[in-house]
Amino acid sequence: MQEFPEVAVLRLGHRPGRDERMTTHVGLTARALGADRAVFPDNAGQSHETVADITDRFGGPFDVELTASPKALIRNWDGRIVHLTMYGERVQDVEGEIRSAHHDDEDPLLVVVGAEKVSFDVYEAADWNVGVTNQPHSEVAGLAVFLDRLFEGRELDREWVDADRRVIPMETGKRVESADADDDGE
Numbered sequence: 001m002q003e004f005p006e007v008a009v010l011r012l013g014h015r016p017g018r019d020e021r022m023t024t025h026v027g028l029t030a031r032a033l034g035a036d037r038a039v040f041p042d043n044a045g046q047s048h049e050t051v052a053d054i055t056d057r058f059g060g061p062f063d064v065e066l067t068a069s070p071k072a073l074i075r076n077w078d079g080r081i082v083h084l085t086m087y088g089e090r091v092q093d094v095e096g097e098i099r100s101a102h103h104d105d106e107d108p109l110l111v112v113v114g115a116e117k118v119s120f121d122v123y124e125a126a127d128w129n130v131g132v133t134n135q136p137h138s139e140v141a142g143l144a145v146f147l148d149r150l151f152e153g154r155e156l157d158r159e160w161v162d163a164d165r166r167v168i169p170m171e172t173g174k175r176v177e178s179a180d181a182d183d184d185g186e
């Protein structure tokens with residue numbers, strides 16, 4: 001994809017046990033749909049491991065990190081912040097402004113998604129509070145639609161580097177090849 005400043009996704013809040021799959025899926029969705037990095041709270045070690053393992057096998061570049069203080073990350077973020085929330089402005093109304101700012105900026109963009117109730121200081125810290133519909137649904141769905149709008153679909157054509165394996169798209173059936181097949185001239 002064309003080089004624009006970094007897009008990082010912060011998962012704010014993680015309830016061990018209950019949120020394991022959701023936090024993992026926030027990371028996998030961030031990776032698959034074009035973000036550069038995901039940051040999880042430091043009690044989400046299992047999700048961190050899973051996302052790192054998928055990146056090792058299916059390629060990157062993509063980083064996943066843990067933080068002891070997600071709120072400090074927001075407070076000290078040197079760039080713009082989007083907070084995804086059902087109470088926010090409609091994504092279709094603000095996506096153009098966010099995209100232009102991201103293209104013009106040299107600073108990274110932080111996309112924040114919650115788990116449970118998000119405190120008001122996050123709404124205030126955000127440059128944009130963005131709703132993907134104003135209906136309650138999921139952080140994974142909201143993130144996927146937002147990233148696809150931000151990148152205007154270009155993320156779907158992304159090339160993956162340092163992958164061990166590659167899925168070959170098929171009309172029917174499942175085919176996964178070793179990425180080394182290219183090196184062997186196959």
Ligand SMILES: C[S@@+](CC[C@H](N)C(=O)[O-])C[C@H]1O[C@@H](n2cnc3c(N)ncnc32)[C@H](O)[C@@H]1O
Pocket residue numbers: 083084085086087112113114115116117118130131132133134135136137138139140142143
């Ligand atoms: C299950 S919801 C919990 C939200 C919680 N009720 C609150 O008031 O913050 C978890 C996260 O999903 C995301 N989310 C849910 N619905 C959304 C929507 N319509 N648009 C954007 N993000 C949404 C938000 O990031 C939210 O923090």
